[in-house]
Amino acid sequence: xxxxxxxxxxxxxxxxxxxxxxxxxxxxxxxxxxxxxxxxxxxxxxxxxxxxxxxxxxxxxxxxxxxxxxxxxxxxxxxxxxxxxxxxxxxxxxxxxxxxxxxxxxxxxxxxxxxxxxxxxxxxxxxxxxxxxxxxxxxxxxxxxxxxxxxxxxxxxxxxxxxxxxxxxxxxxxxxxxxxxxxxxxxxxxxxxxxxxxxxxxxxxxxxxxxxxxxxxxxxxxxxxxxxxxxxxxxxxxxxxxxxxxxxxxxxxxxxxxxxxxxxxxx
Numbered sequence: 001x002x003x004x005x006x007x008x009x010x011x012x013x014x015x016x017x018x019x020x021x022x023x024x025x026x027x028x029x030x031x032x033x034x035x036x037x038x039x040x041x042x043x044x045x046x047x048x049x050x051x052x053x054x055x056x057x058x059x060x061x062x063x064x065x066x067x068x069x070x071x072x073x074x075x076x077x078x079x080x081x082x083x084x085x086x087x088x089x090x091x092x093x094x095x096x097x098x099x100x101x102x103x104x105x106x107x108x109x110x111x112x113x114x115x116x117x118x119x120x121x122x123x124x125x126x127x128x129x130x131x132x133x134x135x136x137x138x139x140x141x142x143x144x145x146x147x148x149x150x151x152x153x154x155x156x157x158x159x160x161x162x163x164x165x166x167x168x169x170x171x172x173x174x175x176x177x178x179x180x181x182x183x184x185x186x187x188x189x190x191x192x193x194x195x196x197x198x199x200x201x202x203x204x205x206x207x208x209x210x211x212x213x214x215x216x217x218x219x220x221x222x223x224x225x226x227x228x229x230x231x232x233x234x235x236x237x238x239x240x241x242x243x244x245x246x247x248x249x250x251x252x253x254x255x256x257x258x259x260x261x262x263x264x265x266x267x
Contacts, residue, residue: 027053028061032070041077097130104250105132105226112246114230115140118215119148119155120223124171126150126159129224140208140229151175151185152203154212155225157192160185161214162221197244201232209235213247216255226251 030051034042047058062078065071069083097105097118109116109132118130125147133139142148150156150171160168165182172181192198197213212227228243235243 024061027051027057028065028070031058031061031065035080041074041079043077046077101254102130102132104253105130108132108228108246108250109134112228112243114228114234114243115142117142117155117227117229119159119212119225119227121150121159121163122147124150124167124174126153126155126225134230136230138231140210140231142229149174149204151177151181152200154198154200154210154229155227157188157198157200158212158214158225159222160189161193163189196248199240201235207232211235211240211243211247213244213251215251226254 031042031047034046034050039046044055044058044062047053047062048055051058053061062071062073066073066078066081069081071078072081105116105118113134113136115134116132117128119126120129121127126149128142128144128146128148131142131144133141148155150160151174160171163171168182168185169179172179172185175181177184188198197211199209199211201209208229209232210227210229212225214222215224215226217223226247228247
């Protein structure tokens, strides 16, 4: 009769240990995320102020990351450690697009003089996996790896062509408009599917416009979206027609040769 409570206490101990481990991993990732191009070094004070961790916890985690090679201790603070090089190399090998695709994006950005992005779906977000910046001083820039919402934007409308109702409901709930946004999403998706392209003006950010078309995989499903984006003032009706034709031509070439990306054989 006394075995059950003991088992119960053991189960609780295991769950508590797992929760502690998850928290430690998340805290370590939060610390690594503090490193940016603008902030290549972080101090214990930075970690404490930004994350809210106790100083002793911040020191312990920083030391563990240093020991594992993910951080590197210097006189100026902690910088990215050499252990990240291996991960960076693996990520580059996995995510970098073929040279032919990169060349097509460069040529498109040069002709259209707007920024070219390629996005893929990750849960309720779209992830930028490639970009070629506009040559113009005033331009739209999204960093590779950035996650943008799927509740608005031209790329979202073409990426969600094959999305089910459960995903659309979750995306709508993440939007500023709530559950009711599902109806508008469905209308946008249907229009984009019928036209083979999508347009957005200021849906996610005022003054920003975009045109996007899908990249189709071998199975016939949408695997990515390629888009041109920039200031709304430059996205006139005439230019949008030109941009759409350019994007369709590039997308067709990528689709025909088999768009290579990290999901590999699933296309």
